Amino acid sequence: MKIMVTGGNGFIGHTLVGHLLNEGNDVKVIDIKPIKFTHEKLEFVKKSVLEDIRWEMKDCDIVYHLAAELGVVNSDKKPLNTLAVNIDGTINVFRCALGTNVKKIVYTSSSEVYGEAREIPLKEDSPKSPVSIYGVSKLTAEMYAKGYVQEYGMDINPVRLFNVYGPGQGFEWVVPIFIQKVLNNESPTVFGDGSQVRCFTYIADIVSGIETVMKKGIKGEAYNIANTDQITMKELAESIIKISGKTLKPKIVGFGKETRQKEREIIKRIPSIDKLQSLGWKPQVSIKEGFAKTYKWYKENLGKEELFYE
């Protein structure tokens, strides 16, 4: 199989690409940043998803579309670029695939599309009301995906990823931030009162979830990919401290204008994963095991810049 991965040089993308190569596939990566490793079955094309990539798609069977401007804070700083890459870039991927041999596209959306939960757990058809430009951009692209499925009969599945973490993730994300602090013998800073609930999902489970949707996803359907182990932000900080064996305490700092605003904070984000489980998938890595693996990796690799995906 020849598989295209856009954003294949990113944190999730490079792990997915490694997995696909291990399975014997030919992989073509489209990214604006050069990929950090080589493989006889790997082809890298330095292009933006905003460019014409029809030619690159011609010999591909499937496309994993991951390329994006990421994160709530980043999208506040670069709103127009976020909207362009995440909406126009995604539409361009769909448009370029029309008339090629591409049989399916999996598009990585985000739990940010739900905003503050109107119901718990969050099912795929739960109300969506994103509170960030990033969330709006991911939801808008999902709506275009639906349009391409309805209008052109394309087979596209959006997958909504919940708080991904694991080796190589850059230092603007909470798990690496807390681990780095603890490794430096500093207290991790928790915003608000630390009672915000999240479900963190280990990178290997994300990759297997994405692959399951690619193989078995029903045409046009969206799927949550998540671990349903719940943890508060204070407990997250405490569990990383516990793994380290150090005698630190989380620093609870509340919300502020300069730091994190209360109005933008999602209090509870708990997914339902019944829909993906009905395809035979379930997460394999508990948060306890995942945090321990991730802590060990950062302890061994802190400072090796080439191994991190910003």
Ligand SMILES: NC(=O)c1ccc[n+]([C@@H]2O[C@H](COP(=O)([O-])OP(=O)(O)OC[C@H]3O[C@@H](n4cnc5c(N)ncnc54)[C@H](O)[C@@H]3O)[C@@H](O)[C@H]2O)c1
């Ligand atoms: N990391 C998470 O917790 C998380 C959660 C939910 C959804 N997602 C989604 O998963 C996908 C991958 O996320 P990640 O964590 O690997 O992010 P990342 O930032 O590590 O990777 C994104 C990649 O996209 C590339 N890219 C950016 N603009 C591009 C463009 N115009 N053309 C081509 N490539 C471009 C970047 O160079 C980078 O390699 C994204 O679509 C993101 O929205 C991630």
